[in-house]
Amino acid sequence: MPYSPEHAVQTRARIVESARRLFNRHGFEQVTIDQIMAAAGLTRGGFYHHFRSKDELYASAVASFVTCNPFAIQTADAAQRLRDPRRLARMLVELYLSDDVLDNVDLHCPLYALPSDVARAGLEPQQAYTALIRGMGHIYRTALKGVRDAGRRAEAVVALCVGGMVLARTTHDPDLRKSLRASARHQALALLKVE
Structure with a gap:
């Protein structure tokens, strides 16, 4: 009896979550398909039913952060209280x-967590990574709506947050x-101030 479409979606999600955690802990090159599938409780044979390549899985793992990250979880829980874009941006910083967040490697x-890996990866992972950068920048640009140099400020805030955590x-x-993080936070919040 064939599996249902829901089962395929759930299995794919398990593989992506397993990969995301392993990539965060060990990097792209050090993690094998066998390790990912074993951590998901599956066999290697099932991998190619869901992904064409490890690069495609890597791109999916990077893209999955949009919905599983601490910020998305916290804002979903507090959606009614966080309609103000400026408050949302400060909360993200x-x-x-x-x-x-620093102490929880899985998140x-x-x-x-992966900038060097993505820089060496193929186009799909780089596109997923670029979407994350743009998404984060969008939150800050929205908070700075009406400010003359909003785009530049938003990119600087992204760079401060990411750079502070990398270091x-x-x-x-x-x-x-x-x-390092306190300095990055101070400067990022100063850039988000709208007079």
Whole structure:
């Protein structure tokens, strides 16, 4: 008896979630299809029913962050309270650079967890990564609506958030991890101020 379409969708989602977690922890090159499928509780043979290649899966894993990230979860829970674009943008900066997000490797954003991997990856992962950059920038541009240099400011806020987390992840010094993120947060919030 063939599986239902819902089963195929659920299986694909399990594979993507397994891949996203493993890629965040180990990077694209170090993770094999066998490891991804085993972590999803599936056999390698099923992989090609859902994906043409590891690159396609990588792109899906990067793109999946839009719905599984801490910000999306928190804003979905508080949708009624967060209609103000400026408040939403400030909340994203605070959450993105928080201790909770830094400490939870499984929820790391691909923008800071995988930049070197994506730079070496194929077109599909780069397109998914670009969509994340644009999506984050859109939140900040919306908060800066009416400001003359909104686009430039929004891109600077994205760069501060992502850069702050990239650097914080690379050092073993806990004080430096905190101060890097605090400095990035301070500058990002200053750029989001609309007078």
